[in-house]
Amino acid sequence: MDKFTRITSFEQWFSPINLTLFEEQVKIHQLNYYTKKLYMASFMKLLLYAQLHETESLRALSDAVFSDDLQRTIGFESISFSQLGRRINTIPTEFFQTLFLDLVSQIHQKTDFQKQRKTTTPLKIIDSSTLPLNLTNHKWAEFRKTKSGVKLHLRLVFMEKGLSYPDQTVLTNAIEHDRGQLEVFIDDKECLYVFDRGYLDYKRFDRMTDDGYFFVTRLRKNAVVRVLETFSLPEDSKVLSDEMVVIGTTQNRSENVFRRLEILDTKGSELTLLTNRFDLDADEIAEIYKSRWAIELFFKWMKQHLNIKKFYGHSEQAVHNQVYIAVIVFCLNVLAQMNTNSDRSYLEISRYLKAALWKSAHIWLRKIERKNVP
Incomplete structure (x- = not known):
């Protein structure tokens, strides 16, 4: 003391x-x-x-x-x-990036990240949030005629007991699309990546699958799919459907097969999920995707309680x-x-x-x- x-x-x-x-x-x-x-x-x-x-x-x-x-x-x-x-x-x-990454390394050590990943698959959630700027003072970040902004692309480690922390960030102008950052964040085959439909890219999903990376994402309702097989679900399952599919049109179709699930969110709306994990049961996949909410809470917390508004x-x-x-x-x-x-x-x-x-x-x-x- x-x-x-x-x-x-x-x-x-x-x-x-x-x-x-x-x-x-x-x-x-x-x-x-x-x-x-x-x-x-x-x-x-x-x-x-x-x-x-x-x-x-x-x-x-x-x-x-x-x-x-x-x-x-x-x-x-x-x-x-x-x-x-x-x-x-x-x-x-x-300079600040280096300090940030060192703190992340300390958190990894405190959580015994390397040891835990031998017994469970860590989730890494990827998303972005736009931070608005004054157009008059920040013309370099213009992305609409009347707006400027930067986009914080972030990967959040989500582990047991609800512990969440960022372990990698990229800052771009708000005009940059999310898809371009996906490969920056996908670097660990021992993790499962969760991200929203803003990162949809069928060719990249093929490359990730071929390279041994696993993901769970959301698929657009109007996506073109061909169902190859329908899996049976337990009577008490909260999942609406579970299928093996190929995605894309005849001219631009995925080379790998994927798994499409229909689930209900907390508000009762239907969501369509896509994953290349076939070893987990459907309800596990649904729960994994719901963990994506942690990154929404992170961005909300940052904007409310940290000084990035002005x-x-x-x-x-x-x-x-x-x-x-x-x-x-x-x-x-x-x-x-x-x-x-x-x-x-x-x-x-x-x-x-x-x-x-x-x-x-x-x-x-x-x-x-x-x-x-x-």
Whole structure:
């Protein structure tokens, strides 16, 4: 406990960021050259603080440095918003990507990801979400006459007990189609990939099947299919139909056979699923696809509780940097939950952290370690 009395809750929360890796990346990208005050370590703390407090602008962040506690943490008493703006516009996004991937690696180790995949097939859910931008300030991201935006393509690891966390991200302009990112995210034959119909590509499905990758996706109702065999279903099955099919027209037909299932969603609407897994029963496939909802919840949580609604900079680099800071914050909350074996939600962990930000770390840890009472 003594070591926690010497650091604040804020310092304890961001302590999983690998300082050795951090300094290596600072040197590689020469981020502290010709810097008189706003060194990367201090700037990183400011960006994390801004995410926690959902600080809407660099001017507001500059004003927040008035806090004595924040001054002690970052090592200076004032900073102009123009200096902050220059910084976030010039840091290579690869810097934040590297920190994010290192945190993902730590989460993998905490979940014993490699060991668990020997006994169960991990699910990796793929989807994207568009983050709107101001067209006047972000013309580089224009995708309609009146709109600008970037698209966050993301792969979410979904494991037992509802644990979900992002392990790979790609940022593109919103005009980019989802299909082009699918091959970027498909890289592990031991996993089962779940994605929506925005990624439909019959030729790619053939390549994935030939290469030994497994998936569950949603098929359009008007898709052309030829039924080869109909499988029987248990009387208590919630699945409406289960068939072996080939997909596509005569001119553009799949080379492999697939499995088509009709299911009902929670609202009673019919969904058509497509998969290349024939070894699982139909109800298992239906439940696997329903797990895709986890990534919808992730995007909703990010947009509600992380600072990606208003962006600090106008450049592509500044926008991408802010998004990566947001996913870094999410990973830090995941690690806080795992390191304390807490059943507190990420939102509760974040709220308690803000309440005890400058207090001794053990106060925050003690609070989030407590189990929720049913």
